[in-house]
Amino acid sequence: MNKMEIIGISIISCIIFMALLSFGIGSIIDFPKSKQYSPPSIQNPLGTDDLGDDILELLIIGSRTSLLVGFLGALFSTIIGTIIGALSGFFRGVLDDVLGVIIDVFLVIPALPLMIVLAAYLSPSFWNIVIVIGLLWWPTTARLVRARAWQLKSAPFIESLLALGASKTYIVFKHVLPNVLGIASARFILSVSHAILIEAGLSFIGLGDPTNPSWGTMLHFAMTRGALLYGAWWTFIPPGLAISITSLAFIILGMGLEQRQKLSTRSMEDII
Amino acid sequence: MKLKNEPSREDVELTAINVSKIYGNKTLALDRVNFSIKKGERVCIVGESGSGKTTLAKILCGMIPPTSGEIRFLNKRIDEMSEMERRIFRIKVQYIPQLPDLALDPTWYLYDSLVEPLRIHKLIASKQEERDLVREICEMIGIRMEVLMRKPGNVSGGELQRVVIARAILLMPYILIADEPTSMLDPSLQAKIIKILLDIQSKYNMGMIFITHDLELAKYVSNRIFIMFKGKFVESGLTNEVLINPHHSYTKSLILNNTS
Amino acid sequence: MKSFKKSSFFLKILRYGFTIFIIISINFILPRMMPGDPLVFLFGEEVYGAAIRNPQLLQSLSEKYGLDKSLSEQFLIYIGNIINGDFGQSFSFGRSVAEIIAERIPLTLMLTIPSTILSLFIGTLLGLSLGFNSNSHLKRSVSSFLIALHSIPSYWFAMLLLLVFSLWLNLTPTGGAPPKDANIISILHHIALPFSLLTILNIAYISIIIRGLTMEIAEEPFVMTARSKGLSWIKLRIRHLLLPSLAPFLSLAAMELGFAFSGALLVEIAFSWPGIGYTMWQAVVERDYPLLQGAFTAVSLIVVLANAIADVLSYIFDPRIRMGENE
Numbered sequence A: 001m002n003k004m005e006i007i008g009i010s011i012i013s014c015i016i017f018m019a020l021l022s023f024g025i026g027s028i029i030d031f032p033k034s035k036q037y038s039p040p041s042i043q044n045p046l047g048t049d050d051l052g053d054d055i056l057e058l059l060i061i062g063s064r065t066s067l068l069v070g071f072l073g074a075l076f077s078t079i080i081g082t083i084i085g086a087l088s089g090f091f092r093g094v095l096d097d098v099l100g101v102i103i104d105v106f107l108v109i110p111a112l113p114l115m116i117v118l119a120a121y122l123s124p125s126f127w128n129i130v131i132v133i134g135l136l137w138w139p140t141t142a143r144l145v146r147a148r149a150w151q152l153k154s155a156p157f158i159e160s161l162l163a164l165g166a167s168k169t170y171i172v173f174k175h176v177l178p179n180v181l182g183i184a185s186a187r188f189i190l191s192v193s194h195a196i197l198i199e200a201g202l203s204f205i206g207l208g209d210p211t212n213p214s215w216g217t218m219l220h221f222a223m224t225r226g227a228l229l230y231g232a233w234w235t236f237i238p239p240g241l242a243i244s245i246t247s248l249a250f251i252i253l254g255m256g257l258e259q260r261q262k263l264s265t266r267s268m269e270d271i272i
Numbered sequence B: 001m002k003l004k005n006e007p008s009r010e011d012v013e014l015t016a017i018n019v020s021k022i023y024g025n026k027t028l029a030l031d032r033v034n035f036s037i038k039k040g041e042r043v044c045i046v047g048e049s050g051s052g053k054t055t056l057a058k059i060l061c062g063m064i065p066p067t068s069g070e071i072r073f074l075n076k077r078i079d080e081m082s083e084m085e086r087r088i089f090r091i092k093v094q095y096i097p098q099l100p101d102l103a104l105d106p107t108w109y110l111y112d113s114l115v116e117p118l119r120i121h122k123l124i125a126s127k128q129e130e131r132d133l134v135r136e137i138c139e140m141i142g143i144r145m146e147v148l149m150r151k152p153g154n155v156s157g158g159e160l161q162r163v164v165i166a167r168a169i170l171l172m173p174y175i176l177i178a179d180e181p182t183s184m185l186d187p188s189l190q191a192k193i194i195k196i197l198l199d200i201q202s203k204y205n206m207g208m209i210f211i212t213h214d215l216e217l218a219k220y221v222s223n224r225i226f227i228m229f230k231g232k233f234v235e236s237g238l239t240n241e242v243l244i245n246p247h248h249s250y251t252k253s254l255i256l257n258n259t260s
Numbered sequence C: 001m002k003s004f005k006k007s008s009f010f011l012k013i014l015r016y017g018f019t020i021f022i023i024i025s026i027n028f029i030l031p032r033m034m035p036g037d038p039l040v041f042l043f044g045e046e047v048y049g050a051a052i053r054n055p056q057l058l059q060s061l062s063e064k065y066g067l068d069k070s071l072s073e074q075f076l077i078y079i080g081n082i083i084n085g086d087f088g089q090s091f092s093f094g095r096s097v098a099e100i101i102a103e104r105i106p107l108t109l110m111l112t113i114p115s116t117i118l119s120l121f122i123g124t125l126l127g128l129s130l131g132f133n134s135n136s137h138l139k140r141s142v143s144s145f146l147i148a149l150h151s152i153p154s155y156w157f158a159m160l161l162l163l164v165f166s167l168w169l170n171l172t173p174t175g176g177a178p179p180k181d182a183n184i185i186s187i188l189h190h191i192a193l194p195f196s197l198l199t200i201l202n203i204a205y206i207s208i209i210i211r212g213l214t215m216e217i218a219e220e221p222f223v224m225t226a227r228s229k230g231l232s233w234i235k236l237r238i239r240h241l242l243l244p245s246l247a248p249f250l251s252l253a254a255m256e257l258g259f260a261f262s263g264a265l266l267v268e269i270a271f272s273w274p275g276i277g278y279t280m281w282q283a284v285v286e287r288d289y290p291l292l293q294g295a296f297t298a299v300s301l302i303v304v305l306a307n308a309i310a311d312v313l314s315y316i317f318d319p320r321i322r323m324g325e326n327e
Helices: A003-024 A055-090 A094-108 A111-121 A126-136 A139-153 A156-164 A168-205 A215-224 A233-271 B053-060 B083-092 B110-120 B127-141 B145-149 B157-169 B187-204 B215-221 B239-244 B249-259 C002-033 C038-053 C055-065 C071-083 C097-131 C137-150 C154-168 C184-218 C221-228 C233-242 C246-270 C276-286 C289-316 C319-326
Strands: B013-023 B027-038 B042-046 B068-073 B093-096 B175-179 B207-212 B224-229 B232-238
Touching: A003 A055, A003 A233, A055 A094, A055 A126, A055 A139, A055 A168, A055 A215, A055 A233, A094 A139, A094 C002, A094 C289, A111 A126, A111 A168, A111 C002, A111 C246, A111 C276, A111 C289, A126 A168, A139 A168, A156 A168, A156 B083, A156 B110, A168 A215, A168 A233, A168 C246, A168 C276, A215 A233, A215 C154, A233 C137, A233 C154, B013 B053, B027 B053, B027 B207, B027 B232, B042 B053, B042 B215, B053 B093, B053 B175, B053 B207, B083 B093, B093 B157, B110 B127, B110 B145, B110 B157, B127 B145, B127 B157, B127 B187, B145 B157, B157 B175, B157 B187, B175 B187, B187 B207, B187 B215, B207 B215, B215 B239, B215 B249, B224 B239, B224 B249, B232 B239, B232 B249, C002 C038, C002 C071, C002 C289, C038 C055, C038 C289, C097 C137, C097 C184, C097 C246, C097 C276, C097 C289, C137 C184, C154 C184, C154 C246, C184 C246, C246 C276, C246 C289, C276 C289
Parallel strands: B042 B207, B042 B224, B093 B175, B175 B207
Antiparallel strands: B013 B027, B013 B068, B224 B232
């Protein structure tokens, strides 16, 4: 493990711990309600919001949704992107042409506005946000995986397997997928970071799941219910900081993984 | 290791008749080439990069189809073979690629890559038999067994090239096509690898095609030589005769460049 | 070779046409695909409620959008309406969507275009200098900082700026656009925060991309040779970096405009800057679907157009052709 991976994983572990803690609220830990917009105190370490709810409590509850939506949205988008990319890269011809055009078209259409429109039509719920991210955040992954699969297609070991008479299905599953897995997993980690930011953005706009408040939801209320104009900075600094740190942790981890990939191919070049 | 319907070993011949290859954007890579090799022969195809020698090699082992002309193996056109005959062709004509880079799947252990062709064609009855065969071949080629427990990224170029050779030899081919097998290695390793290939050739009485741009190497390894220039054979014959008494101006310039 | 280039160029342009077609199709399909009566999405709850009680109104509305016809006919009517500039009625504003969008696009452009130009300029210089000798400590920490900026939500950043500059220091207004008859001072006063924030984010985005490109090119043999020959930094950067990367640079600029637009959406919302992004937000709050779709179409068209222009420009200025002539 390199330094970046260690930093990333430590921060992410803390956030996961926080998310697990949310299940204990009400039984193991309890946060007292207080009056509207109380600043941080011993009783409410991060103060309270307009309803007198404890910010730390909301922060812990929000970590669950933010993390889960980020994780699941990234998972779906990576799976879709990897499959489309691998198929399009490995099977040339009509299939590649069609998938290639689809990838290009969705790379040009600005993703966030389209997500806003789609989320506005679907009723705001946890799974609908996951679906919106999964359906619309795959094109970059697909493009990267496709480029890799394209490269593999003319790799000597694939050519020799074809000459040996190995079937294409065998090659795709035994050789192409393992070889794009490195890129796909690095992309997945980066996508978690993006998905957390997207979820926060959608919730900030007011498209979040009202029954599963996230960090973005907290920012939404701070904006729309006047906490900002009241100057209650403790209501919106913690969730924004949480989003930034978590998203950054995944970026750092992703870059660490990517570096490892580069190193392995680099040492490959050094041999020859 | 014997295959069902394995042909008697003496009449093996791989032939290219009037083979041309045109790539998509109308570049003529091969222009009506005739070529043949029998078991036990050592043949060199010499040419500069881009002369079409790798294209010919890939067509000879069935990796890419020719645009026109035919490839015959055991007196049968390879595009008209039955499944059974085609399987024998795929096993008995083997190609060693030019670059050790990506010659084997970087995510696989070398052992698995090595025995993969055997497994694809279900040539081995038991794990024990497989291991014995691998041990025998590796000893002959000089591969330490612990190397096979690594992935391609963690071994040297020389070791990788040996595994690639072993992978082809495991199938006991009649015809082995080695495409610049040493061009990416340093000189001391080159000599070792060439010696291994020659030893194997004589031990199993294979037909071996060396593809190279190096006339010195050609002189050392081959009985017959083909000089390729811009997709055509400009000269061919016994190696000694061609190199001592070249007719074509291109051959002469090659010899001049090589000695200088 | 040249004819091949040309045909791939036209294919690209054709692809943009196809992209627009897809955008329009998405807009057409969404209200009709969702569960419930598409009339709700087209006219809003209120009108829909009234229409259900008034069969005649329902009839006339259905006819106008051809909802009683087959889907393919509806699609043709829909495209016809769009070509005539009819994006429907916004039911929260009670005005035509096209009118509202036309009013608000200039405010978004006022924010994004100067910001894009400025950040392309600064971001490129910053990226170039970060990409050369990228291993120095200072440069690596600057790069890390710029990458870290990517994970900060823009609207939250905006809230922090408002807190500091508007609430605590009382230097800027708490949001909104300048009044119609505002003088230049007032305009600058209002635009300062959103403009600065957008520009900072854009610079972070561009400089990281340019840095990556530079690091790739800096490792190429010809740059190494040029450096060993003692070519001055400035000359080296211009001759070997800027010229050959003019075409990718232009497409970067176009992509960047797309990014700036998407980014501007959320920044606008936080600053209540009534451009397209703020309009989308208002539409979401009111569930005003025609307005939402109109805003989405406008943003997408601008982004597609920017990409297409960049492709045309990089085709005209393609340095590979020009360099081929020089040699």
